[in-house]
Amino acid sequence: MSAISTMGQKVGQVGRDLVEINVETVRKLAELSADNLRRYIDLNKDYFEKLPSVRAVNAYVDLQRTYNTGLWNGFRDDLRARSDILRAAAERTGSVVRGAFVASEAASAGASAPEA
Numbered sequence: 001m002s003a004i005s006t007m008g009q010k011v012g013q014v015g016r017d018l019v020e021i022n023v024e025t026v027r028k029l030a031e032l033s034a035d036n037l038r039r040y041i042d043l044n045k046d047y048f049e050k051l052p053s054v055r056a057v058n059a060y061v062d063l064q065r066t067y068n069t070g071l072w073n074g075f076r077d078d079l080r081a082r083s084d085i086l087r088a089a090a091e092r093t094g095s096v097v098r099g100a101f102v103a104s105e106a107a108s109a110g111a112s113a114p115e116a
Contacts, residue, residue: 014100018093025089029082036078043070 047067054060 010100014096017096021089021092021096025085028085032078032081032085036074039074040071043067043074 047063050063054063
């Protein structure tokens with residue numbers, strides 16, 4: 001097999017690995033978004049079910065505080081989860097790209113080495 005053919009296969013593999021990482025990352029982000037939407041709807045449903053029973057200002061303030069805490073915690077958890085997903089994807093991408101350069105350098109060093 002020629003060096004060009006081997007290099008082409010390696011480039012193709014890197015491309016396939018990067019596409020796989022991207023597809024998996026988008027899938028995880030979409031699943032996370034769907035879960036977050038369900039939690040947001042549940043939080044709002046709970047809030048609006050309790051709202052008609054509020055008869056005093058302090059009860060309303062407590063209900064609003066609980067709702068806002070739920071919103072904040074959901075936002076914070078979503079941000080952390082997205083960061084974790086993207087960090088893992090970046091680490092995997094870096095590993096694939098570094099691996100391609102290491103393999104390329106090794107191949108070019110072997111090709112330029114004088115034959116004995």
